[in-house]
Amino acid sequence: MENVTEAHQGNHTLGIWTDQRVEYKVVSTVLVLVICALGMVGNGMVILVVLTTKHMRTPTNCYLVSLAVADLIVLTAAGCPNITESIFGSWVYGRAGCLGITYLQYLGINASSCSITAFTIERYIAICHPIKAQFLCTLSRAKRIILSVWVFTLLYSIVWLYLSDIQEEVYMNDVTIVTCGYKVTRQLYLPIYFLDFSIFFIVPLMLASVLYGLIARILITNPLPSDPKEKINDGHTNMATRCKNTRHSTTAASRRQVTKMLAVVVVLFAVLWMPYRTLVVVNSFLERAYLNTWFVLFCRSCVYLNSAINPIIYNAMSQKFRAAFRRLCLCGRRGSEKPTGGAYSVALTYSAVKDTSIAETTDQFTTELEEITVTEDLLPDKKMLFEDRRVYKEAFSND
Numbered sequence: 001m002e003n004v005t006e007a008h009q010g011n012h013t014l015g016i017w018t019d020q021r022v023e024y025k026v027v028s029t030v031l032v033l034v035i036c037a038l039g040m041v042g043n044g045m046v047i048l049v050v051l052t053t054k055h056m057r058t059p060t061n062c063y064l065v066s067l068a069v070a071d072l073i074v075l076t077a078a079g080c081p082n083i084t085e086s087i088f089g090s091w092v093y094g095r096a097g098c099l100g101i102t103y104l105q106y107l108g109i110n111a112s113s114c115s116i117t118a119f120t121i122e123r124y125i126a127i128c129h130p131i132k133a134q135f136l137c138t139l140s141r142a143k144r145i146i147l148s149v150w151v152f153t154l155l156y157s158i159v160w161l162y163l164s165d166i167q168e169e170v171y172m173n174d175v176t177i178v179t180c181g182y183k184v185t186r187q188l189y190l191p192i193y194f195l196d197f198s199i200f201f202i203v204p205l206m207l208a209s210v211l212y213g214l215i216a217r218i219l220i221t222n223p224l225p226s227d228p229k230e231k232i233n234d235g236h237t238n239m240a241t242r243c244k245n246t247r248h249s250t251t252a253a254s255r256r257q258v259t260k261m262l263a264v265v266v267v268l269f270a271v272l273w274m275p276y277r278t279l280v281v282v283n284s285f286l287e288r289a290y291l292n293t294w295f296v297l298f299c300r301s302c303v304y305l306n307s308a309i310n311p312i313i314y315n316a317m318s319q320k321f322r323a324a325f326r327r328l329c330l331c332g333r334r335g336s337e338k339p340t341g342g343a344y345s346v347a348l349t350y351s352a353v354k355d356t357s358i359a360e361t362t363d364q365f366t367t368e369l370e371e372i373t374v375t376e377d378l379l380p381d382k383k384m385l386f387e388d389r390r391v392y393k394e395a396f397s398n399d
Contacts, residue, residue, distance in 0.1 A: 028086040029083050029087060032082050032086070039072075039307050040076070044068075048328060049325060062146060063119035063142065064115075064310075067119075071108070071112055073108030074303070075308065077105045077108060079307075091180045094166070097180075099161050099164055102180065103158070103160055103164075110153045110157060110196070113201065113269075114200070116265065117207060118145055120211050120212070121211065122142070159192060163184055163192065164183060190284055193280070197281070201273065205266075205270050215259055257318070258318065261313060261317040261318055265313060268310075273306060275299040279296070279299050
């Protein structure tokens with residue numbers, strides 16, 4: 001992680017060096033190892049399910065893949081070195097490792113912040129400007145934006161290669177500790193750090209607060225369409241109306257759920273990064289930095305947790321991600337199972353949506369295959385099942 005201490009110039013002779021207590025080493029190693037392991041597995045699954053599942057390749061999910069890649073970089077470049085630092089009490093990766101790992105840390109942190117900003121803007125356009133979303137919120141445009149984000153962060157983070165270096169701290173009891181920190185004075189690195197802090201933390205959070213406030217207003221003032229409960233008199237006409245309204249209601253509910261999920265991601269980003277960002281800012285103005293080892297461990301663990309928790313949120317709040325994760329874990333065995341207990345599997349292929357409801361975005365303009373299982377209790381007559389299927393398809397083919 002970025003250094004929470006003041007920069008050191010050359011070698012220093014300090015007081016008596018004492019090793020960290022065994023309790024701290026065990027707790028810090030196990031805690032960070034568990035968080036990083038779960039985060040790497042979870043973010044890896046997010047990338048795999050989006051890249052290997054066709055209907056998961058939406059603009060929003062592309063931004064989530066970008067976020068998952070950035071989180072993997074943070075967990076690898078920040079979490080793993082923290083484990084070795086806890087065990088050995090010293091930097092063991094040399095000067096090249098110091099420069100490269102510091103660069104990757106800032107790259108992952110800044111890319112994750114930009115990815116969050118990108119999907120926040122995408123959700124705002126999709127919900128508040130659905131007509132424009134047809135042209136702005138497309139898969140190809142999302143890929144170009146993600147490419148631009150990574151090119152920008154790759155170039156921007158180069159500055160940290162010139163600000164970091166290893167330092168040797170020599171203690172009075174003939175112990176030399178190697179650290180990876182800033183090689184320049186506080187007066188030089190502080191303006192650069194606060195610029196980074198503003199661009200990649202303060203501005204994204206302020207923008208997200210405004211945009212999600214506008215999204216919330218739209219969702220509150222435009223309630224979901226009600227599902228019709230009236231009895232059906234004419235088979236074809238009423239079936240078409242009922243199917244269309246049900247589709248609108250389901251799609252709107254899905255869009256609202258996705259927006260809630262992304263809002264939770266943003267809130268957790270702010271909450272979990274706040275302790276560490278606050279510690280670094282406060283230490284920047286103190287003559288003697290506050291470096292309580294347990295508090296620093298808590299702050300860093302919050303950062304690692306932020307990079308590890310997003311896949312858990314997707315699983316808890318998104319039915320599509322939950323089903324995709326389950327299929328990935330079962331390695332396709334679920335798809336080969338046949339329905340039992342007198343159930344019939346019906347494949348319904350929906351035509352492309354042509355209208356532009358306030359709650360719908362351009363990912364509606366894809367053809368999806370949904371598997372609907374109908375039990376004998378709900379539909380005892382097979383003939384009725386296939387008749388309803390025919391009417392349903394005719395209703396959508398006439399949209």
